[in-house]
Amino acid sequence: MTILVTGARGRVGAAVVRGLLAQGEKVRAASTDPDSLTALPDEVERTRLDLASPQNLREVLHGIQKIFLYAQPAGAARLTEAAAAAGAGHIVLLSSLAIDTDGAGTSPIAQQHLLVEDVLRASGLGWTFVRPGGFATNALQWAPDVRAGRPLRLAYPETYSEPVHESDVADVAVRALLDEAHRGATLRVTGPQSLPARRQAELVAAAAGREVLVRLISPQEYREQLTAFLPAPLADTLLDYQAARDGRPQKTSDDVQAVLGRPALSFARWAKDNADAFR
Known part of the structure; x- marks a missing residue:
């Protein structure tokens, strides 16, 4: 085939x-x-x-x-x-x-x-x-600041997400391609934990062996920061998403476990796998 x-x-x-x-x-x-x-x-x-x-x-x-x-x-x-x-x-x-x-x-x-x-x-x-859901690789946007010792400028440091290791997405896709049992299915792939951005920054710091500080900025300042590399509609979507999840943990999906027979990979694991990007 x-x-x-x-x-x-x-x-x-x-x-x-x-x-x-x-x-x-x-x-x-x-x-x-x-x-x-x-x-x-x-x-x-x-x-x-x-x-x-x-x-x-x-x-x-x-x-x-x-x-x-x-x-x-x-x-x-x-x-x-x-x-x-x-x-x-x-x-x-x-x-x-x-x-x-x-x-x-x-x-x-x-x-x-x-x-x-x-x-x-x-x-x-x-x-x-x-x-x-949101990819753990989104944290790579922090890498230049972490390497330079600058604080992360965030409007919603307590916004929650369920960061997905890209290996889980690929592994689920491979099983879907090879296993007819998944034909006609919608497979929802999330990380195993709902984590605030601040906690994700702490896990990056632990994996990279670097101090990572977080500085609170206004949503407008954050929008200006985002539109430097994103179209305005996408920046607005991201801001709305973060505001809606500020201080609100979300449910995770069990589909990775169901398809692969193992738990989804954690953000801590992703941070270790990509620690060199932050050093």
Whole structure:
């Protein structure tokens, strides 16, 4: 069986590739820039993906039985039509737990992923939706300040999240691709604990052996900080999300345990795995 993996430059996509190879599967990694996939193992087939080109889609999907898909609303319908024509029977979508939140109707993150979910539901293909919550890798935005000894400037240091280790997302996706029991399922992936941002900073400090201080700033100051690298609508969504969870622990999902037969990896484990980024 040959499985197509899109988004293979990302942490999750690359981990999905490695997980499939470990299970003895053949992998074709697709990217708009296949020359950038240098970190993947040599046995991975690399190919260029152009969602706007029917001819390219036919070539990319030739001989493919299953697909791991990143959510790109533009071109999603063309890809699913081409996948059906090529005989691919199952798509595992990297979606988002933002769909399950109260503000999903106005969240650009939720809407982007929901649009692709709707396309897959209507496609006639088999599907599985993997909906992770906030990634633990979001803490990497703190790395420059931690390395420089600067305090973290946060508007809501007591806002709670359930940070997800990217390895859990990839492992769940691999099982969904290989195990027919998950066809038609929506798998919600969270970390094992709901933790405030301040506690996450403490765990980063412990793992990296560095002092990490937190400085409280206003929401407006934090918005200005975010819009330096995020579009304003996404910055506003993030601010609303943090305000709604300020001082409010959230429930976690048991789907990682159910799918993998082991507990989800903790944020402390993620911090140890990525400690060098903060040193």
